[in-house]
Amino acid sequence: MSNQYREANPVNNNGTINVWIHAHTHDDPGWLVTTDQYYVKQVRYILDTVIGALAVNPERKFTYVEQGFFQRWWKEQNDNMKALVHKLVENGQFEFNLGGWVMSDEATATYEDVINEMTLGAKFIYDEFGIRPTVGWSIDPFGHSKEIEALYADIGMDAFGINRVHYADKENRIKNQKLEFVWRGSNSQGEKSDMFIHMMDNHYCSPEECDFFSNSSGDCMYRKDDNSWFQDNADLPTFKVNAEEKAQKFVDMVKKRATYYDNGNNLLITWGCDFTFLSAPVSYDNMDKLIKYVNDNEDRFGVHVQYAVFSDYIKAVNKHKKQWDVYEGDFMPYASDPDAYWTGYYTSRGRTKGLNRRTMNELAVAELYLSLARVYHLPVNAEEVFEKVMKLRKAQGEFQHHDAITGTEKQAVANDYNVQMEDGSFFANEATSTILGAMLDVNLNHNITLKWAELSKRQRLGVILTNSNAQAIKNVVRVVVPVGALEVTDAAGKLLPFQINEIPDWSIERANGTHVVYVEVEVPALGFTTVYFRTQTSLATLPRGGVTRDDFIENEVYKLTFAENGLLQSVELKQEGRTVPFTDMLYQYTGRFNQGRSSGAYSFIPEKQTPDPVGSQAELTILKGDLVEEARVVYRSGYQQVLRLYRCEGIMKNVIEVVYDMGPTDDGREIVARFASEQLRNGRVLYTDANGLEDIRREYREDSVEPVSANYYPVTNRAFLQADASDLRLNLVVDRAHGVASVVDGVLEVMLKRRTRGDDWFGVDEPLTENDHYQQTLWLTLSSIQRSVEVHKRLDLHLNHAPVPYYFVGDKEPKMTSRSLLKKELPANVQLLNFQLNQLRDSDFLLRFHHLYTKGEATELAQEVTFDVNDYFADFQVTEMTEYGLSGMFPREQIQKERMQWEIDPKMKTSAATIKKSYAKDTIVNLTPMEFKTYRVRVN
Structure with a gap:
C-alpha cells in the first residue's frame, strides 16, 4: 500500500505540531507462510533486535500486538532478558497493544471466538506483568465492525485505532477533519460501548520520508540508495550529507497530514510495517538523528518530534478539549478502490470456516468439563x-x-490451520472424554468409528450427548452409522423416536457410513443425556425414510411443494393459513479473470452482474418418515442439496433445513443460493448480524462500478429479510460465516462456495482453488414477523451449540445416564458464555454471562433480567464473586475509575443509572439487553 497523500486542507496550524513516532511491527500469524515459519525466520529476530535497541536508549519506544508470537518468544528467554522486558514495560518503552492472541478478523469471527482469544492473550499479560492494555488497534482487518469495538470497550480500553475503511469514506473524513471520533458500538448498551477512534489517514506502514529500513522486512540495506540513510556527518566526504533535505521533506509531509486532523496539533506517524524491524538498531539510529535535527530546529520548522507508543498519543489528544462526533454505523464492506470491494473473503474457504464453528462448540464443552473436574475433584490428571x-x-x-478465518492465506497455510484445529479438537475432546468418563465411570471416546470397531453383535453403543447451554435443548440429532439396521433406546430400554435414512451415493457423508440415524432427544441444561444404539438383524420393523412419488414434504408448521422441474415453488404456512410463493435455486457468478484485477480470495468481482442458474431443472427425490421428511435435489454432479423438515416437538419443527453437499464445482465460479418471494419485496433492505450480536439494517448501495459486490455483507450467525406490508419475515441461521446480499428485491442471496482462476493482487499471489467436497447447513424460518423474532436467536444457539456426542461400548451402565448441573434453567434470554477454569493451580473460575436480545426487539425476552447464580447451580455454591472487565483480568470498578472520558454531544449521553448498577448481594447478576458480565468466582 503506497503512501500517497491528498492535498493539505485549507486550515491554519497555530503553534508547534507535536509528532508522535509510533514504532511497530505487524506480524501475521500465518499468511504467505505458516505461523511457525514466520516465527522461526522473522519474528524471534524482530523481538530480539527491538528489545536490544530499546535498552540502549530510554527515549526509544515500541508497540507489540500478537500475543501468540510474543509468548512463544518469551518461553525462549532467560531470566536476564525477561527482567529487561519487565523494565521496558514498566517505564513505558514497550507497550502491549490490543493484547489478544491475534489481531482478529472483524467480519467473519463470532463474538464467542473473539472473546476467547482476547482472554487468552490478556491473561498472560496480567499474570506476567500485572497490567492490562489500555489501547488497541486493528490496522489490517478488511473492514471494521462496531460490535468488535464494543467488546474492546467492555474490556475497558481508552481508545482504538482502525485503518481499512471504504476509500470514499476515508477521503471524505480527511477533507472534513473527521478521522477521529467516538464510535458507539452497541445501540442497546449506548454510552457504555463508546470508544474513541483514531482512523489512519493513509496506511499503517512507514512514510517514505522517514522509512529508515523499517519497511524492509530484512532486505539487504547495503543495496539501498545512499539517500535512504539520514547522513549528518560531514567527515564522510564520499557519503553526501542530507540532514536538511531529509528533515525538510519530513516536515513538509507532517504539515500536510496535520491538516487532516482537528486534535490540538497532534499527529501520529506509524513507523513500521509487516514483519519489520529485523535490524532495529539501524532503523532507530537513523530516526534518532532525524528527531534530534528537527527538534534542534523546532523554531524554524514548527514541529516537535518524539517517540511514542499508542497510549502516549491518545493521552495527548485526550487533553484537547472538544466535543467529538458520535458515529453509530459500521465500516462494512471495505473497498480499497472502485473496482475492489473486499467481500469475497466473507465466504472464502468455507470448509475451514465450518471447522472453526465446530471446534468453537467443542471447546465450550471442554471448558465446562475442565471446570467440573476441579469443582468435583475428579480422579483425572489435572x-x-x-x-x-x-x-x-x-x-x-x-x-x-x-488472514486465517477469512480464507485469505496461501493454500499451504490453510492446510496448516486445518491440521492445528483438528489436532486441538482431538485433544480437547480427549480431555472431555476423560473427565466425563471419570464422572460416569465409563470409557468414552469422541470418535464413533473407533467405537463401532469395538462393538460386538450382543453389545450396544452408548451415546452421551452433552449440552453446554444453560437451557435444555430439544433437538433431532443426526448420527452417521455404518449399518442400516439398528434400534435406539433410552437407558431403560424404551424405544425413542428415531428414523434411519440411507445416505445417497453422492454425499460426502458416505465416507463415514452408509446410513444416518435421526433421534429426537432432550438434553438437559448444562448437562447430558444417554441414548443407546443396538444393531438388529431385520429391517422389517425399523422406522425408515422411504422414497415416495409425492411432490411435497411437510410437518405441522410447513408444507414445501416442488414444481415439475424438481425445484421448490411454494411454502404453505399451516399455522397462519396462507401459502407463500417461494423459490430456492442455485446460481453461480463467473469471477472476473485476466481483465484487469481478477476476483480473488479477498475481493468478489463478477465478470457480469447477473449470475447464471446452475440448472433450470433438477432430479428430485422425496423421502418420508415419521420423524423426518426430506427432498433431495440434484442439479448435476457436484451440485446437490437437501431440504429437510422435522416432525417433532420443540423449536426444531420451525426449521426448514437446507444442506448443501457440494464439490467438486466448476472452476472460476462463485456459487450462491437465492431464496425468493414476491411477498418479501421491501426495497432491497437486508438485516445482518454483526459477529453474532446486534442486527444491522443494510440498505441497497447504488454503485455504478460493482453494484453486486458493493452490496454484499458479512453474516456470522444470522440474517433476515422482512416485508412489513405482507407481515412476512425470512430468517437465516448459518453454521459458518458467509457473504449475503439482497441485490434483487424480495431475494436473499447467500454465497456458498468460491473458486477463482486468478489472484486479486492483494498479496496472496495465487488463485483461490477451494474444490473440497463438504457440507454446509442453513436453517430457514418463514413466518409472520412476530413469530420469527421469537425463534431466531434460540435457533442460533441450537445450531451452533448443538449437542456434542461421546461414545462408549458395552452393557455397563454409566453412574448417571441423564443429568443437569443446574437446579433449573437460566432465563431464556441469558447465555452462560463461559464457565472456565482460569488458574490451574487454584479454584479460580471465570463466569461470563451474555444477554442474547437487543433493546427494542419485539419480544418480552428483550428486557432487563436479574438472577442469583446460587439459585441455579445444583452441586456447588459460589462463595466469592467479583465483576471484572470482559477479559476477566481487572475488576470492573477499577476499570471504570481509570478509563478516559471523551466529551460528546449531551444528547448522545446515557443516564448514569444505565451505565452502572450495584446490588447488595454479591451473587446477583443483572443484565440489560446485549450486555456481557464477567466474574472471577470461587466455589465450594
Whole structure:
C-alpha cells in the first residue's frame, strides 16, 4: 500500500505540531507462510533486535500486538532478558497493544471466538506483568465492525485505532477533519460501548520520508540508495550529507497530514510495517538523528518530534478539549478502490470456516468439563487435561487471525490451520472424554468409528450427548452409522423416536457410513443425556425414510411443494393459513479473470452482474418418515442439496433445513443460493448480524462500478429479510460465516462456495482453488414477523451449540445416564458464555454471562433480567464473586475509575443509572439487553 497523500486542507496550524513516532511491527500469524515459519525466520529476530535497541536508549519506544508470537518468544528467554522486558514495560518503552492472541478478523469471527482469544492473550499479560492494555488497534482487518469495538470497550480500553475503511469514506473524513471520533458500538448498551477512534489517514506502514529500513522486512540495506540513510556527518566526504533535505521533506509531509486532523496539533506517524524491524538498531539510529535535527530546529520548522507508543498519543489528544462526533454505523464492506470491494473473503474457504464453528462448540464443552473436574475433584490428571484443552484454545485463538478465518492465506497455510484445529479438537475432546468418563465411570471416546470397531453383535453403543447451554435443548440429532439396521433406546430400554435414512451415493457423508440415524432427544441444561444404539438383524420393523412419488414434504408448521422441474415453488404456512410463493435455486457468478484485477480470495468481482442458474431443472427425490421428511435435489454432479423438515416437538419443527453437499464445482465460479418471494419485496433492505450480536439494517448501495459486490455483507450467525406490508419475515441461521446480499428485491442471496482462476493482487499471489467436497447447513424460518423474532436467536444457539456426542461400548451402565448441573434453567434470554477454569493451580473460575436480545426487539425476552447464580447451580455454591472487565483480568470498578472520558454531544449521553448498577448481594447478576458480565468466582 503506497503512501500517497491528498492535498493539505485549507486550515491554519497555530503553534508547534507535536509528532508522535509510533514504532511497530505487524506480524501475521500465518499468511504467505505458516505461523511457525514466520516465527522461526522473522519474528524471534524482530523481538530480539527491538528489545536490544530499546535498552540502549530510554527515549526509544515500541508497540507489540500478537500475543501468540510474543509468548512463544518469551518461553525462549532467560531470566536476564525477561527482567529487561519487565523494565521496558514498566517505564513505558514497550507497550502491549490490543493484547489478544491475534489481531482478529472483524467480519467473519463470532463474538464467542473473539472473546476467547482476547482472554487468552490478556491473561498472560496480567499474570506476567500485572497490567492490562489500555489501547488497541486493528490496522489490517478488511473492514471494521462496531460490535468488535464494543467488546474492546467492555474490556475497558481508552481508545482504538482502525485503518481499512471504504476509500470514499476515508477521503471524505480527511477533507472534513473527521478521522477521529467516538464510535458507539452497541445501540442497546449506548454510552457504555463508546470508544474513541483514531482512523489512519493513509496506511499503517512507514512514510517514505522517514522509512529508515523499517519497511524492509530484512532486505539487504547495503543495496539501498545512499539517500535512504539520514547522513549528518560531514567527515564522510564520499557519503553526501542530507540532514536538511531529509528533515525538510519530513516536515513538509507532517504539515500536510496535520491538516487532516482537528486534535490540538497532534499527529501520529506509524513507523513500521509487516514483519519489520529485523535490524532495529539501524532503523532507530537513523530516526534518532532525524528527531534530534528537527527538534534542534523546532523554531524554524514548527514541529516537535518524539517517540511514542499508542497510549502516549491518545493521552495527548485526550487533553484537547472538544466535543467529538458520535458515529453509530459500521465500516462494512471495505473497498480499497472502485473496482475492489473486499467481500469475497466473507465466504472464502468455507470448509475451514465450518471447522472453526465446530471446534468453537467443542471447546465450550471442554471448558465446562475442565471446570467440573476441579469443582468435583475428579480422579483425572489435572495438568494433562488442562494442557489438552489449551491446545484447542490456542488453535482456535490463532484461527481468528484476519488472514486465517477469512480464507485469505496461501493454500499451504490453510492446510496448516486445518491440521492445528483438528489436532486441538482431538485433544480437547480427549480431555472431555476423560473427565466425563471419570464422572460416569465409563470409557468414552469422541470418535464413533473407533467405537463401532469395538462393538460386538450382543453389545450396544452408548451415546452421551452433552449440552453446554444453560437451557435444555430439544433437538433431532443426526448420527452417521455404518449399518442400516439398528434400534435406539433410552437407558431403560424404551424405544425413542428415531428414523434411519440411507445416505445417497453422492454425499460426502458416505465416507463415514452408509446410513444416518435421526433421534429426537432432550438434553438437559448444562448437562447430558444417554441414548443407546443396538444393531438388529431385520429391517422389517425399523422406522425408515422411504422414497415416495409425492411432490411435497411437510410437518405441522410447513408444507414445501416442488414444481415439475424438481425445484421448490411454494411454502404453505399451516399455522397462519396462507401459502407463500417461494423459490430456492442455485446460481453461480463467473469471477472476473485476466481483465484487469481478477476476483480473488479477498475481493468478489463478477465478470457480469447477473449470475447464471446452475440448472433450470433438477432430479428430485422425496423421502418420508415419521420423524423426518426430506427432498433431495440434484442439479448435476457436484451440485446437490437437501431440504429437510422435522416432525417433532420443540423449536426444531420451525426449521426448514437446507444442506448443501457440494464439490467438486466448476472452476472460476462463485456459487450462491437465492431464496425468493414476491411477498418479501421491501426495497432491497437486508438485516445482518454483526459477529453474532446486534442486527444491522443494510440498505441497497447504488454503485455504478460493482453494484453486486458493493452490496454484499458479512453474516456470522444470522440474517433476515422482512416485508412489513405482507407481515412476512425470512430468517437465516448459518453454521459458518458467509457473504449475503439482497441485490434483487424480495431475494436473499447467500454465497456458498468460491473458486477463482486468478489472484486479486492483494498479496496472496495465487488463485483461490477451494474444490473440497463438504457440507454446509442453513436453517430457514418463514413466518409472520412476530413469530420469527421469537425463534431466531434460540435457533442460533441450537445450531451452533448443538449437542456434542461421546461414545462408549458395552452393557455397563454409566453412574448417571441423564443429568443437569443446574437446579433449573437460566432465563431464556441469558447465555452462560463461559464457565472456565482460569488458574490451574487454584479454584479460580471465570463466569461470563451474555444477554442474547437487543433493546427494542419485539419480544418480552428483550428486557432487563436479574438472577442469583446460587439459585441455579445444583452441586456447588459460589462463595466469592467479583465483576471484572470482559477479559476477566481487572475488576470492573477499577476499570471504570481509570478509563478516559471523551466529551460528546449531551444528547448522545446515557443516564448514569444505565451505565452502572450495584446490588447488595454479591451473587446477583443483572443484565440489560446485549450486555456481557464477567466474574472471577470461587466455589465450594
